[in-house]
Amino acid sequence: MISINQRSAVIVRQMVDDGEALGIRALRLSNGVTVVDCGVEVPGSLEAGRLFACACLGGLGQISFTQQTFPGRDAADPCFWLPSVTASISHPPIACMASQYAGWAIRLDKYFAIGSGPARALYAGEDIYRKLDYRDQSDTAVLMLEGRDLPGEAVASFVAERCRIRPERLMILVAPTASLTGSVQIAARAAETGLHKLAELGFDIRKVKSALGQCPLAPVAGDDLRAIGRTNDAVLYGSRVFFTVEAENDELAALIDKVPSSSSRDYGVPFYELFMKYEQDFYRIDPLLFSPAEVEMNSVSSGRTFHAGYLNSSVIKASLLECEPC
Numbered sequence: 001m002i003s004i005n006q007r008s009a010v011i012v013r014q015m016v017d018d019g020e021a022l023g024i025r026a027l028r029l030s031n032g033v034t035v036v037d038c039g040v041e042v043p044g045s046l047e048a049g050r051l052f053a054c055a056c057l058g059g060l061g062q063i064s065f066t067q068q069t070f071p072g073r074d075a076a077d078p079c080f081w082l083p084s085v086t087a088s089i090s091h092p093p094i095a096c097m098a099s100q101y102a103g104w105a106i107r108l109d110k111y112f113a114i115g116s117g118p119a120r121a122l123y124a125g126e127d128i129y130r131k132l133d134y135r136d137q138s139d140t141a142v143l144m145l146e147g148r149d150l151p152g153e154a155v156a157s158f159v160a161e162r163c164r165i166r167p168e169r170l171m172i173l174v175a176p177t178a179s180l181t182g183s184v185q186i187a188a189r190a191a192e193t194g195l196h197k198l199a200e201l202g203f204d205i206r207k208v209k210s211a212l213g214q215c216p217l218a219p220v221a222g223d224d225l226r227a228i229g230r231t232n233d234a235v236l237y238g239s240r241v242f243f244t245v246e247a248e249n250d251e252l253a254a255l256i257d258k259v260p261s262s263s264s265r266d267y268g269v270p271f272y273e274l275f276m277k278y279e280q281d282f283y284r285i286d287p288l289l290f291s292p293a294e295v296e297m298n299s300v301s302s303g304r305t306f307h308a309g310y311l312n313s314s315v316i317k318a319s320l321l322e323c324e325p326c
Contacts, residue, residue: 211242
């Protein structure tokens with residue numbers, strides 16, 4: 001069986017060995033846990049973000065940089081481009097949902113963070129694992145945290161205990177939202193967002209055999225709250241996802257229009273504005289909003305490809321470039 005923790009650990013060790021060039025720093029806590037600062041007290045880098053995303057996918061995805069062009073309305077509103085991140089993913093249910101998905105709420109005393117990465121598959125305390133035929137077996141664990149605070153010894157020991165491993169076999173990577181590393185690793189989540197939406201719609205995600213996602217790279221914002229807005233807008237209004245699936249045409253035809261973010265009642269409002277409207281409570285936002293902007297699903301049995309959604313240049317321009325909407 002594929003061990004996403006073992007595969008991820010190889011990547012993280014590479015990052016630690018090349019820490020100076022990547023703009024990151026590894027710290028060894030007194031209990032033996034390795035904490036890798038990827039942007040809290042260090043600058044991080046694009047390459048650190050790429051490797052962070054690869055490790056978060058359990059070593060089952062390839063991450064690359066390219067660019068994305070967004071059309072304008074007319075000659076007075078010209079097209080514009082942004083750097084973008086492309087993720088090509090094997091075994092998407094395992095890579096995206098058993099590993100990359102940010103679903104482990106870690107609470108201890110005053111510390112709170114949402115964990116992603118392959119360590120989740122050792123803890124396996126989330127409902128999503130009931131929909132997956134996968135459990136990892138590893139004496140090493142890798143956890144990713146999106147936040148501004150590095151975890152201390154108590155939090156690290158808590159995670160190691162839940163993963164049932166020795167503390168010295170745990171590696172925790174941390175990147176703030178408003179950082180180069182943070183922007184890259186979030187942009188690499190377009191396919192994961194689409195897969196989670198499919199699961200929420202009742203589709204058997206084990207039918208998804210490969211995934212490719214492209215998402216604009218949000219420019220680093222001045223603070224984490226603004227960065228939450230930008231990075232979410234990049235996915236919701238600027239990402240494209242292509243799934244190869246083992247499903248019949250009738251099933252895909254009934255499903256496809258429900259998958260993109262445009263199917264949500266909250267669609268069309270920049271995420272920062274929406275977040276503030278709901279008093280910074282994610283759970284008040286329509287859960288159907290959290291989806292890629294544009295989705296294609298290719299049936300391997302019939303060869304037919306189904307398409308829904310579109311890129312929203314106006315919101316992308318207003319949010320990521322802080323320009324007036326078209």
